[in-house]
Amino acid sequence: METQLTGPWRIAPDVVLVPVIEPAAAGYAHVNSMVITGREPVIVDTGAAEHRERWTEDVFSVVEPRDVRWIFLSHDDPDHAGNLEVALEMCPDATLVTGSPPRPGRGFVPPPGRTRRIADDESFDAGDRRLTAVRPPLYDAPATRGLYDDRSGVYWAADCFGAGTPVATADAGDLPMEDYLEAVRAFGAGLSPWHRWLDPRIFGRHVDRLAAMEIIAIASAHGPTATGDRVARVIGAVRGLAGRSDPG
Template sequence: MEIHRITGDVTVMSDTAEVPGVGFLPVNTFVLHAEQPVVVDTGLSTPDKDFVAELSRVMDPADVRWIWLTHPDRDHTGGLWKLLEAAPQARLITTFLGVGIMSTEWTVPLDRVYLLNPGQSLDVGDRVLTGYRPPLYDSPATVGFLDGASGSFFSSDCFGAPMPSAEIATGPDARAVDDEGRRSAQLLWAAIDSPWVHGVDRAAFDPTVQQIRNLDPSAILSTHLPPAVGMNRQLIDALAEAPDGPAFVGPDQVALEQLLASFEPGPV
């Protein structure tokens, strides 16, 4: 993982997943350096990852007090269980549905869970975090949040955008891609991750976008976009376009067979 201290209060730990034909999807986790430290999501779940070891480059994992799991998809839960072991005081912030989804695979220690719904707040010592349902999401358990002290908005999958290289995907700044490139990548990700957006009622969707605009966050911190400080207008304008964006259709079996054939060794 690449580690960047992006504001006085926030460190991003950036990983990436290459998606063939789509690009390099950032997979970020964050450390919010609150009086009671908060880790936001825990990275990819592939066996080569060791999230707790990476986190120890930023802080002593034993000092983590809260793990804010924005939703239990496998690109967010990679280090979850090992971190709960390494951080005996830590509580796992999720929702009732989040626990339910995780319970289909794991035994969730309910005494370590803290249930928080959109609109509810949590005091972490020197600041209050308030939960929001971001406008786009791919899990009914999704809850992002606003840090009342720094003004950073942690948006989970929302505002994601595949990047043209692994280096940019794990970099410290979404400005590494020009506005038009980032806008079209945002629309692509919206179509992949939240395809339902193409059928939404504007009268219902637009106020969810306006809610984020009104928050006027100091930074938009998405799991799937390099950190974006001072980019609210561009990012939120692209989000507002998502219902009218192009649909995504993945490669089909013919394309898969062509790809596999390209891997076969040539005649000797």
């Protein structure tokens, strides 16, 4: 199978996607993270523990651990928080920003004095940019927050906009448009089964919020990154999921 874009990829001047793409039952599965390399560098999600060696190598080829000021955790699932402790240890000046409360038995203990809770729609200042927590329309943990960077226009969608890919690539532009959109629909339908019960008008408001933002790229933990005209098209694909399946 042809291998395409699989290493750290600068998707905007100060934003680097850190992909981990592995063969799956059908095609390839993604467990991605991201680094914002601005004045106050931010690690966005920390991947899975099983990828620790590669993850630390790739992330810290992009940013020096001592320079990292923020670690944004979209939610505390192990494929996002898997290297959180290591990252906090390696980056002594980083503050953890997350909407996820500590949950007993999850192994996720926000370090005292180094954690800032963030509500949906709340922003924080990262030196040369304002980062805003924007909950994606589809998620598998209610405390999930995506992250919008107003300077680059990149939106980190956490689990939303995931998609299995027939080739190992981090760039949705390598896939035919319709194949990509259908893969996003299929992933989203499995991710948030409750989308079936949602009133399309209510669900639509969450999608409208994204559609109204100036987004140049949507990066997902579990799929290739959408840029260019794929941004609006993939938001439209997710919008179409509301009410698509029968309740029950």
